[in-house]
Amino acid sequence: MSTNLFPFIFKNERWYNAEGVNDSDIGVIVDTDRAVIWFFEGPKSSARNRSSAKELLADLRQKYELYAFKRISNDTPKDILEYLEELKKHDYITRIRYFQYDLEKISKYYFYLNNIGCLLLITAFTFLIGFLFLSDTINIDQFDYFSINFNRFLFTVNLISILFISSFIIFILTSFFGVILNKRALFIYNLTTSIVVFIAFFMLRIWDIILYYEIIGSIINIRMDAIFLFVFNLDIFLLLGLIFGYVSVFTSFFESKKIRKIELKNK
Numbered sequence: 001m002s003t004n005l006f007p008f009i010f011k012n013e014r015w016y017n018a019e020g021v022n023d024s025d026i027g028v029i030v031d032t033d034r035a036v037i038w039f040f041e042g043p044k045s046s047a048r049n050r051s052s053a054k055e056l057l058a059d060l061r062q063k064y065e066l067y068a069f070k071r072i073s074n075d076t077p078k079d080i081l082e083y084l085e086e087l088k089k090h091d092y093i094t095r096i097r098y099f100q101y102d103l104e105k106i107s108k109y110y111f112y113l114n115n116i117g118c119l120l121l122i123t124a125f126t127f128l129i130g131f132l133f134l135s136d137t138i139n140i141d142q143f144d145y146f147s148i149n150f151n152r153f154l155f156t157v158n159l160i161s162i163l164f165i166s167s168f169i170i171f172i173l174t175s176f177f178g179v180i181l182n183k184r185a186l187f188i189y190n191l192t193t194s195i196v197v198f199i200a201f202f203m204l205r206i207w208d209i210i211l212y213y214e215i216i217g218s219i220i221n222i223r224m225d226a227i228f229l230f231v232f233n234l235d236i237f238l239l240l241g242l243i244f245g246y247v248s249v250f251t252s253f254f255e256s257k258k259i260r261k262i263e264l265k266n267k
Contacts, residue, residue, distance in 0.1 A: 005083050006030040008060070010053040015060060020091025021084070026053040029072075029080060030064060037064055038080055040072040110177040110186070111249060117170035118245040121197065124163040125238045128231050131156055137224065144224040153220050157207060164201035168194050171245065178248075189248035193241050200237035203230075 009018040009027035021027055023042040026049055030037050037060060041050055057069070070076070072084065135146040171194035178187030203210065210230055212223040 004031065004033045005080070006032070007083075007087055010049060010056070013052060013056070015056065018087065020089075021087045022091045023088075026050055028057075028060060029083065030060075030067070031080065034077075035067050037067045037069050038072050038076065039069060040084065106177055106180055110174050113170050113174050113177075114190070114245060114249045117167045117174070117193070118242055118249065120163045120167040120170070121238055121241050121245065124160050124167070125235060125242075127156060127160050127163070128234060128238075132227070132231060138221065140221065145221040146224055146227050147219055147221050150215055150218055150220040157204060161201060161204055164197055164204065167241070168197045168201060171197060171241075174248070183251075186248055186251060189244050189251065193244040193248070196237050196241045196244065200234050200241070203234060203237070 007018040007021065007027060007029050008015045009021055009025045010016075011025075015028075018025075018027060021040075021042070023044040024046075025042045026040070026045045028037050028039050039057075041053075061067075061069070072080065132146070135148045138145050138147045171190045175187050175190035175194060178184070178190055207230070210226075212226045214221050
């Protein structure tokens with residue numbers, strides 16, 4: 001931390017010396033080299049606190065009456081912006097340690113679980129495509145049908161359903177990991193993936209409503225155009241899930257490296 005910069009945050013109607021800040025804080029950084037007080041408002045700070053803080057800036061003005069007041073923006077000197085980021089990182093590490101979270105382990109679990117979730121989707125995709133090639137085709141009333149043993153068909157549907165719901169549970173779980181890691185992007189990616197996968201799961205479970213079919217004895221005949229459209233729609237949701245899933249995988253990989261650097265720096 002720089003020796004010429006002194007941070008304060010506004011809490012309980014007073015200004016306090018700060019060791020770290022978060023997105024809910026309103027604060028200032030006193031820059032003794034430039035004789036400037038840099039003012040900042042966290043994006044999650046309340047309107048009431050912002051109003052009260054501005055009213056009590058007079059207290060700081062009296063203490064630093066020769067200093068200029070400036071709001072932190074993209075045009076603020078680089079060292080001030082970097083110092084503000086250091087304060088945020090310090091607050092983040094402090095809160096995590098308070099709750100006894102091991103960030104590095106959590107980020108690794110997140111990475112591995114996301115990989116497993118994506119592999120389950122790839123397996124489901126493979127079964128869906130394989131189902132089309134392993135079915136016989138017949139012609140009934142000038143329409144082409146897929147013909148397959150009904151029990152085998154149900155087994156395939158249930159197996160793919162299990163893969164879908166397992167992947168859904170994993171992505172729901174890892175979305176909470178994104179909250180723990182304080183990374184909104186990871187939370188959004190995983191939540192989006194889980195929603196997409198659940199839609200695919202729901203579509204698969206109502207196959208008997210969507211598909212045009214007839215059952216003769218132990219054989220089910222499904223209209224070819226209907227099953228192609230059905231599988232095509234499922235594959236679209238699967239591919240969307242894989243895209244969002246692997247974006248979160250690669251993002252978490254680089255995030256774990258960043259967390260490792262922060263942990264080493266703060267030891």
